[in-house]
Amino acid sequence: xxxxxxxxxxxxxxxxxxxxxxxxxxxxxxxxxxxxxxxxxxxxxxxxxxxxxxxxxxxxxxxxxxxxxxxxxxxxxxxxxxxxxxxxxxxxxxxxxxxxxxxxxxxxxxxxxxxxxxxxxxxxxxxxxxxxxxxxxxxxxxxxxxxxxxxxxxxxxxxxxxxxxxxxxxxxxxxxxxxxxxxxxxxxxxxxxxxxxxxxxxxxxxxxxxxxxxxxxxxxxxxxxxxxxxxxxxxxxxxxxxxxxxxxxxxxxxxxxxxxxxxxxxxxxxxxxxxxxxxxxxxxxxxxxxxxxxxxxxxxxxxxxxxxxxxxxxxxxxxxxxxxxxxxxxxxxxxxxxxxxxxxxxxxxxxxxxxxxxxxxxxxxxx
Numbered sequence: 022x023x024x025x026x027x028x029x030x031x032x033x034x035x036x037x038x039x040x041x042x043x044x045x046x047x048x049x050x051x052x053x054x055x056x057x058x059x060x061x062x063x064x065x066x067x068x069x070x071x072x073x074x075x076x077x078x079x080x081x082x083x084x085x086x087x088x089x090x091x092x093x094x095x096x097x098x099x100x101x102x103x104x105x106x107x108x109x110x111x112x113x114x115x116x117x118x119x120x121x122x123x124x125x126x127x128x129x130x131x132x133x134x135x136x137x138x139x140x141x142x143x144x145x146x147x148x149x150x151x152x153x154x155x156x157x158x159x160x161x162x163x164x165x166x167x168x169x170x171x172x173x174x175x176x177x178x179x180x181x182x183x184x185x186x187x188x189x190x191x192x193x194x195x196x197x198x199x200x201x202x203x204x205x206x207x208x209x210x211x212x213x214x215x216x217x218x219x220x221x222x223x224x225x226x227x228x229x230x231x232x233x234x235x236x237x238x239x240x241x242x243x244x245x246x247x248x249x250x251x252x253x254x255x256x257x258x259x260x261x262x263x264x265x266x267x268x269x270x271x272x273x274x275x276x277x278x279x280x281x282x283x284x285x286x287x288x289x290x291x292x293x294x295x296x297x298x299x300x301x302x303x304x305x306x307x308x309x310x311x312x313x314x315x316x317x318x319x320x321x322x323x324x325x326x327x328x329x330x331x332x333x334x335x336x337x338x339x340x341x342x343x344x345x346x347x348x349x350x351x352x353x354x355x356x357x358x359x360x361x362x363x364x365x366x367x368x369x370x371x372x373x374x375x376x377x378x379x380x381x382x383x384x385x386x387x388x
Contacts, residue, residue: 033122187372329364
C-alpha cells in the first residue's frame with residue numbers, strides 16, 4: 022500500500038472488544054500505518070496490552086459505573102483532554118470497536134474525521150446504534166450477520182458502507198486447523214471450558230460435576246479457565262473428583278487450549294463464536310442470560326443453525342443435563358467431526374484483511 026494513514030482504534034472494557042482491536046492494529050502496522058490504540062486503562066486492558074508491541078494511550082472512562090440513562094446523558098459530553106488529543110493527532114480514521122470505552126473517542130472525531138465502527142455481536146450494542154443515529158459514522162463493519170436493521174442501513178452515507186465481514190481473529194488462532202485434527206480421533210475426550218474474561222459462576226459450578234458424572238464411562242482431560250472469583254473452588258472440585266484438569270484464572274494463550282481441545286464449553290461472546298468459526302471447533306454454548314438485548318443467544322444461534330454448536334439455556338443448566346449432552350456428542354467422534362466441518366467459516370479466516378481493505382476504501386471516499 023502506497024498511502025499511509027494515522028489510525029486510532031478506540032477499544033477497551035473486555036477481551037471481546039480488545040482482541041479484535043489488537044488483530045487489526047497489527048495488520049495496519051504491517052501495512053506501514055501509524056496506529057494508536059486508545060483504551061480506558063482498566064485491569065484487563067493493561068494485562069492484555071502488556072504482552073503486545075503496540076502504542077496504547079489511556080483515557081479513564083467517566084461512564085463505567087453509571088446506570089444506562091446517565092451514560093446516555095453523558096454521551097453528549099466530551100472531555101477536553103480527549104478533544105485536545107484528537108485535534109493534535111489529526112487521525113485519518115477512528116475505528117470504534119464498540120462499548121462505552123470507544124464512545125467518547127468516536128464522538129470527539131466529529132464530522133472532520135472518518136469514523137468507522139466495528140460491531141462484534143449479532144445484536145448491535147447501544148453505543149454503536151447511538152453513533153449511527155447521531156450521524157457520527159462513515160461506515161459500519163458487522164462481525165456477525167444481521168446486527169443492524171434495515172433502518173440503520175438507510176442512515177449510512179452509501180448503502181454499501183455497512184458490510185458483514187466477520188470479526189478479526191488473531192494469527193495465533195488462525196494457525197490452528199481443527200477439522201483435520203478431529204477426524205478419526207479416539208482416546209481421551211479433551212474439553213476446554215471458558216466463561217469469558219470475567220468468568221462465569223453457573224458454568225464454573227456445573228461443569229466439574231457434569232464431567233465427574235461423565236468420567237464414570239469416558240476418559241476425560243480438562244482445561245478450565247475460571248476467571249478470578251471461582252478459581253480455588255473449581256480447582257478443588259476437580260481434585261476431589263480425581264479428574265485430570267488444568268485450571269487457571271485467565272489464559273492469555275487461549276490458542277493453545279483451542280488447538281488441544283476436542284470440545285469447547287462456554288459463553289457465547291461474539292469473539293468466542295468467531296474464533297470457534299475460524300478454526301471449526303465443536304461447542305456447547307451457554308449464553309449469558311443478562312447480556313444486553315440477550316445478544317449472546319443470537320450469537321450462539323449463528324453456530325447452532327449451521328450445526329456447529331449445541332445451545333443450553335443458562336436457566337436449564339444442570340450437571341446432569343450437561344453430562345447427557347456431552348455424552349451424546351462424544352460417544353461417536355464422527356458427530357464431533359461433522360460439527361467441526363459445520364462450524365468452520367472461511368469468512369472469519371480472512372476477516373482481518375477484508376476489514377482493513379474496506380476501511381482504506383472508506384477513508385479515500387471520505388477524503
